[in-house]
Amino acid sequence: MDVIQKIHNLYPEMTRKQKSIADILLESPEDIAYITLANLSQKTSSSELTLLRFCQKLGYSNFLEMKAAFREYTQSMVKLLSSPQYFVPDATITDVEGKSELLRQICREEAEASQRFFSSLDLLSIISAAEAIRGAKRIFICAHDISHVLAEFLYARLKLLYFDVCLIDLTDLNDTQDKLDMLTSQDLVIFIAFPKYYYPLASIAKNAFSHGATILTITDSVSSPTAQYSKHLLVCYTATRVFYNSLTLPMAMANLLLSYLVIDLGPDYRSRDLSNANASNTNNLK
The missing domain is CATH 1.10.10.10 (Winged helix-like DNA-binding domain superfamily/Winged helix DNA-binding domain)
Structure with a gap:
């Protein structure tokens, strides 16, 4: 019971x-x-x-x-x-021509979604989010299921730029709590949240918010569970004919976010590595 x-x-x-x-x-x-x-x-x-x-x-x-x-x-x-699922296409489509036509329809839908995305893009929101990343002492990227693919991409790129970044798999509730307990007002938490939304996501975001951390969410809707706690919200459409989410636009959003960081940091981004190393050595001497 x-x-x-x-x-x-x-x-x-x-x-x-x-x-x-x-x-x-x-x-x-x-x-x-x-x-x-x-x-x-x-x-x-x-x-x-x-x-x-x-x-x-x-x-x-x-x-x-x-x-x-x-x-x-x-x-x-x-x-x-919160388990992953996919939409089953019309069972009456059994021939190659019918399946090919469905794939062409999906291509058109992806192209139209991409056109809407780039034509209505709010670059200032992306710039503001990038500045929050640059100004954070530590960055915690939280994701579940398919969103974890995008989280791993962000993690790898931010490590390449010498940011102090931690990847949290929300599936492990014990590890999630341990990481959340570390948060301070100098930290940034990035939630990547797409349907099916992770069941305890709102509670996790509320916990991070209560620690004073700044929250950035990459999601598909302003009504996403973490939106109410987010200072920065980057929205991109993800629904498809076959899967709950296409990663095409979230990946484009991540690329734009990271591209601005590279532009903003300039050729001296490697100095961050030296700065982090010096800070680590100083802490070890204390």
């Missing part, structure tokens, strides 16, 4: 205070995987002792056990709601 079912089963016999705690946990269970006992105490207006008794009511010996149960629940929802 998962933690959500336990709460529902025990809800009728809970005290009024316990029910208010349960209501908050049920409202956003994915948040609990990333919250501390002190933060939950503040969120529920409860003492830490009251929360520990609530954990015991559910059959957990301490808060960490309950938190692990919520993480396990979140992981199960990830598998259910």
Whole structure:
């Protein structure tokens, strides 16, 4: 039995205070995987002792056990709601000519989407995002599933330009939390978010935002789960006939972003390597 079912089963016999705690946990269970006992105490207006008794009511010996149960629940929802899929074409298309025609239609759609993308491109948004990258002390790139392909591309290019960059695979919730706990107001978090959106994505972005980090999102819509927490938002259309997302335009967006960085850094970009090395040596001497 998962933690959500336990709460529902025990809800009728809970005290009024316990029910208010349960209501908050049920409202956003994915948040609990990333919250501390002190933060939950503040969120529920409860003492830490009251929360520990609530954990015991559910059959957990301490808060960490309950938190692990919520993480396990979140992981199960990830598998259910964030798994990759593709659209199956019309099953009646069986001959080579019909399949070729479908491919031509996809080509036209990609070309039209690219034309709309480049004709309506907001270069100032790209420049602003590039400046945020350049000004960040550290950069954390977060992605899941197919978005991770674009994340690896960005990571490799930023390393080539000697940025201090870390790649986070959101599938690993434990590693994600460890990395988020490192964030400061000097850091930049880049979310790459396309459908199917990763189930706990909004909670992860909220956690990063609460640490004061600047957030940049590359996504397909202004209503993306991380958009409300993002200072920089780069939007590109990705829907296709066969897969949920085409990487054509996201890759173009990443290329433009990186191209401006190279233009902005100029021929002295290698000096960043020396600067980072000196900073590392200084820290080692402390």
